[in-house]
Amino acid sequence: MKTLSPPLTTENDPRWAAVVARDSRADGHFVYAVKTTGIYCRPSSLARLPKPQNVEFFDTAEQAEAAGYRPSKRASKDQSDVAAQHAATVATACQQIASAETLPTLNELAETAGLSPFHFHRVFKAGTGLTPKGYAAAHRSRKVRERLADGGSVTDALYDAGFNSNSRFYEAADQLLGMKPRDYRSAGQNNDIRFAVGQCSLGAILVAQSERGVCAILLGDDPHQLVCDLQDQFRKANLIGADSCFEQLIAEVVGFIEAPAIGLDLPLDVRGTAFQERVWQALREIPAGSTASYAEIAQRIGAPTSMRAVAQACGANRLAVAIPCHRVVRSDGNLSGYRWGVERKRQLLERETQP
Secondary structure (H helix, E strand, O other): OOOOOOOOOOOOOHHHHHHHOOOHHHOOOOEEEEOOOOEEEOOOOOOOOOOHHHEEEEOOHHHHHHOOOEEOHHHHHHHHHHHHHHHHHHHHHHHHHHHOOOOOOHHHHHHHHOOOHHHHHHHHHHHHOOOHHHHHHHHHHHHHHHHHHOOOOHHHHHHHOOOOOHHHHHHHHHHHHOOOHHHHHOOOOOOEEEEEEEEEOOEEEEEEEOOOOEEEEEEEOOHHHHHHHHHHHOOOOEEEEOOHHHHHHHHHHHHHHHOHHHOOOOOEOOOOOHHHHHHHHHHHOOOOOOOEEHHHHHHHOOOOOOHHHHHHHHHHOOEOOOOOHHHEEOOOOOOOOOOOOHHHHHHHHHHHHOO
16 A cells, blocks of 8 residues: 655755754755744844745745845844855855866865855855856866966967866867967957848947857948958958858848847857856846846846946847847946947837837
8 A cells, every 4th residue: 555745844844944943955955934923034044943834935035025024133133144155155166266277076176165065056146147167167267268368389378278188178179268278369360250231220230150159240430441340350351241041141141130029049159258247147138128237247247246247248248139238227227338339229129118
């Protein structure tokens, strides 16, 4: 005869046992809310224990607040303390990645932080906007780019970035640079960049694509100037005027500009510093029809005091509409600088909010 398991109640829920034990190891995994007081706490809170029947659990504080609960005074202090601890943990891990000759594994980083790999991974991504692996890759990319841009040899760039063998470096070089390292050092020499220039309601538009994906979407008034801008970016690349097949790509981009509701899903060749890539990823997570302030983006990537750097990263974006920097506004909601003109920014936002 099959034995039925008893229904799950608060008292036999493992999370309640963690609350009763005030187990700090459970912090960050869930919070508990008290129906009779309308507050929520961390599992390790020293607040008086409520009756089990008055408790409900949430995976995050945000979920508890969305359900109408507010943090207890102790929880507010706890959250400030935890935020400071997490910031220090992330800063230490970033330094560990930057100074290591061989990039540390997730387990090694977590062990140094005194956290489980799962919890460390979650804390690190919340603080930087990137996974530890993604941050390490961006750090390597920046170091390789800087060394090659300074005229350093490929071998020096290889070892400075933490690669311990030529084979591993060349396996990753295309992902890091978008082209062979010698081609990158020579401003894209021998790298084929296909492009086309067209017209849309916002003026002239240029779309360019490398072997990895779309590497530039430029807007302006003068088609010739857009081509000059592309040449400046890839000074020694083989710029190839696109054929009719490529023109279908530019038609797709123009179609998205005219009717944002259709969406745009293109393979992108994104090239930036670790910080820029964190900002650009955050921009791609802003839904169409919505906006975010520079301060909000800085907060989302774990750098709340870096509003000016966020604005600079938006200005460095060369992939108009694909990386939607037009959705970033000032804290008062007003429009500010846009690489391709504030009036174009206004029109893009208006189209996205139209039914």
